[in-house]
Amino acid sequence: MAASCRLKPLSRVAVCGGTHGNEMSGIYLAKHWLRDPMELQRGSFAVKPFLGNPRAIEKRVRYVGQDLNRTFTTEFLSSAEAEDEPYEVVLAREINQTYGPKGSAQAFDFMFDLHNTTASMGTCLIVDSEESLLPMHMCHYIQMHYTRSPCPVYLYKLPGEETYSINSVAKAGLALELGPQPQQVVRADLFTQMKDLIACALDFIELFNKGTVFPAFEIEAYKITGRMDYPCYPDGEISAMVHLKLQDKDFLPLNPRDPIFQTFSGEEILYEGNTTIYPAFINEAAYYEKKMAFAKMEKHTFSIPGLQRE
Amino acid sequence: MAASCRLKPLSRVAVCGGTHGNEMSGIYLAKHWLRDPMELQRGSFAVKPFLGNPRAIEKRVRYVGQDLNRTFTTEFLSSAEAEDEPYEVVLAREINQTYGPKGSAQAFDFMFDLHNTTASMGTCLIVDSEESLLPMHMCHYIQMHYTRSPCPVYLYKLPGEETYSINSVAKAGLALELGPQPQQVVRADLFTQMKDLIACALDFIELFNKGTVFPAFEIEAYKITGRMDYPCYPDGEISAMVHLKLQDKDFLPLNPRDPIFQTFSGEEILYEGNTTIYPAFINEAAYYEKKMAFAKMEKHTFSIPGLQRE
Incomplete structure (x- = not known):
């Protein structure tokens, strides 16, 4: 791995709330920003908030037909339209058209995806793998600047697995997973934490775009190995x-x-x-419903190369 | 009010879990007792566990058509069968036949109803009103003998309001409302608390049946005044x-x-x-869904007359 990498500045960033329709911090945040986007404004890039799964949000359920956040695979995104397909398959293709297409040069530069869990995961940052350079730098920046609580980094992709999450349609992404919060409930403490984490992450992008040099670092992260x-x-x-x-x-x-x-x-x-x-x-x-009691994670230290804009 | 009252011993007691299909302590407790009823056995009376809303439990939702625990009113219980009526209206009539009929001499002597809330209500005991003598004595007994946490008494009936809850089909009843626990989740701590509270309440009935004299007492309780x-x-x-x-x-x-x-x-x-x-x-x-952020309660001290069996 190179000691330092250069990446293009980011111009289009999306923030998704309500990928799961009963995880309320992100839903109320996205609705708040859709009414008043001022808090999302930075000088060097545009931020677009949106609601991931409107029908599930309306019903206050995780999903209507199938889990939207497992639907951004080649299988679903490239499937032919069918009359009896689940709502979320149609929706995933629409989101892929708007914010992707996944893997293309036209895709959004970055997507945040806002989640809650009933588990006590605190202010957890989810990235696909340690090889995602810009998101790993963003995590490191958040850990240094958002100091009210630890922000563990969760690496979700199993070896050889295709990415399937909503933010995989953008060129890079980060999911926030805040808990514990019951489904269908919004707690003021977690709402504020999520708002502050996004503000911190947007500040990172602004600094990156403006040419700040981010040196190499070592970071501890949790990598999933099974369930x-x-x-x-x-x-x-x-x-x-x-x-x-x-x-x-x-x-x-x-x-x-x-x-x-x-x-x-x-x-x-x-x-x-x-x-x-x-x-x-x-x-x-x-x-x-998946009969899963917990995810098994290993703790590793990763060396991340430096980063600056092209 | 008389200084002391005599009531008939109790012979048939029911314990309901899953009146709401996503409140898991009572659901897993009732399922456990249906597999193995040993923990419910006492010498002087029979205890029957049952699942309140099987279809809602299957779907892990509060209810399918309407809130079962608001359906035990004269309006619904005496309504003519109709093809398009909600599942819970049919169910309420069946439960009323099995454990009631409400207000009749054939009704079960007592019904426990097991609930969870996402609110931090601890181990809360819900009674319709302070005029329910046996339940108020049961609450007092629980407060004296279940000492791991405070057990606030919540009086839910507004003046002039008809009772509507599932345990109103029995001659007397008590609801347990334990929280905080997210919907669809079972926590070991709350499961054990609920199991121990029911054991304590059954001990009270056993003592009452066997002739223990329970003297008059004063008790603090919270009475709802609005929302x-x-x-x-x-x-x-x-x-x-x-x-x-x-x-x-x-x-x-x-x-x-x-x-x-x-x-x-x-x-x-x-x-x-x-x-x-x-x-x-x-x-x-x-x-x-009711747009209710909290219930407004007043704190009162009530004088409860003594109690013993006939």
């Missing part, structure tokens, strides 16, 4: 819940033989892995 | 959220001129009432 499913009865119903000692412990070390579940009758189930992991999305409401 | 709506834009969309200083302050005093809302652009809105109130259900997810 932990809930124990189930033979009929498929879950038979245990997240253990009291694991609840709210996102990004903290989980060691072999630590308790991870307790059955509804009170027995403990221990972690059977051989190495320490760092769970995230612990007890996220939306992942019960 | 506070969210401020809205002319188009009906809410324009403000619960103020940071009010969030999570259920059952604490709110004084005139205290802040209650903050708009999405940051202005504070103050409480305009003339007297101190004690808000509850602050920022409950399910009440956005």
Whole structure:
């Protein structure tokens, strides 16, 4: 990897709230900015707020037909229109036309995507991988300048996996994942945190566009390696819940033989892995349907090369 | 009011989980007890667990057609069957047949109803009014014996209002309202609290049935007087959220001129009432559709006469 990279300045940036229609911080923020975009204005680039999944927002549900944030793959984006296809497949093609097309020179330069989780993930920054140079610099800048709470970096792409999230239609992106917040609820504390994080990130872009040189750095980040499913009865119903000692412990070390579940009758189930992991999305409401109790993460230190504009 | 009352012993008790299909403590508890009812067994009476709204539970939503827990009124229970009536109206008539009929000698002696809220209401006990003698004694017993957290008593019936809740089909009832817990999520801490509260309440019934004399007492309780709506834009969309200083302050005093809302652009809105109130259900997810930000409660001390079995 080169010790320093040069990238073109950013001119078009999008901010999406409501990719999931029941995650309210981003929904109310995007609606607020659509009424009054002043807070998003910077001198060197344009910022466009939008609502990701209007029908799901209207119904206050995660999605109507299928998860929009898993729909930005070649399979869906290039599929022929069909009468019975889910609403979100149609929507993904529209969003791809407006803010992409994905992988093209016409695509927006950057997209923020605003999420909430019922897990205690704090002010978490989600990037596809450590190879995404500009987003990793943005994370580093946020960690240095947004000092009210730690901002763990979550790398979501499994090796060899295609990107599927809404911000993958832009040339680069960052998702914010703030929690804990119940679905369908907006909390003033998380709303303000999300607003301040975006302000900080936009300041970074402004500095980058104006020629600031960002030196190389090392950064700790959590990289997903797999998922932990809930124990189930033979009929498929879950038979245990997240253990009291694991609840709210996102990004903290989980060691072999630590308790991870307790059955509804009170027995403990221990972690059977051989190495320490760092769970995230612990007890996220939306992942019960996937039977996923938490994401298994490894903590790594990455060396990121320097960055400046062309 | 008499200084002491005698009531018949209780023989049939029901415990309902999932009156709302996304409030998971009671749903997983009822499912657990349906698989293994041992924990509910006492010597002098029978306890029957059941699932309130099976279709809503299946879909993990509050309700399918209308709120089941507002459907146990004369209007709905005595309505003629109609093809296009909501699922919950049919269901309410079935539940009324099985556990009522409401107001009849055949009705179950007692029904527990298990709820969660996204508000920070702790281990809250909900009774229709202070005139419900046996439930008020049960609350007092729980407050004395379940000492891990305070158990505020919430009196929900407005003067002159007909009862409408599921446990109103039994001769007496108590609802548990535990929070904060996100919808669709089961937390181990709240699950255990709810299980222990029910065990404590069943112990009370057992003592009552066996002839224990419960003397008169005074008890503090919160009585609803009205609701506070969210401020809205002319188009009906809410324009403000619960103020940071009010969030999570259920059952604490709110004084005139205290802040209650903050708009999405940051202005504070103050409480305009003339007297101190004690808000509850602050920022409950399910009440956005009713535009209700919190319930206004008054704190009173009630004198409850003594109680023993006939």
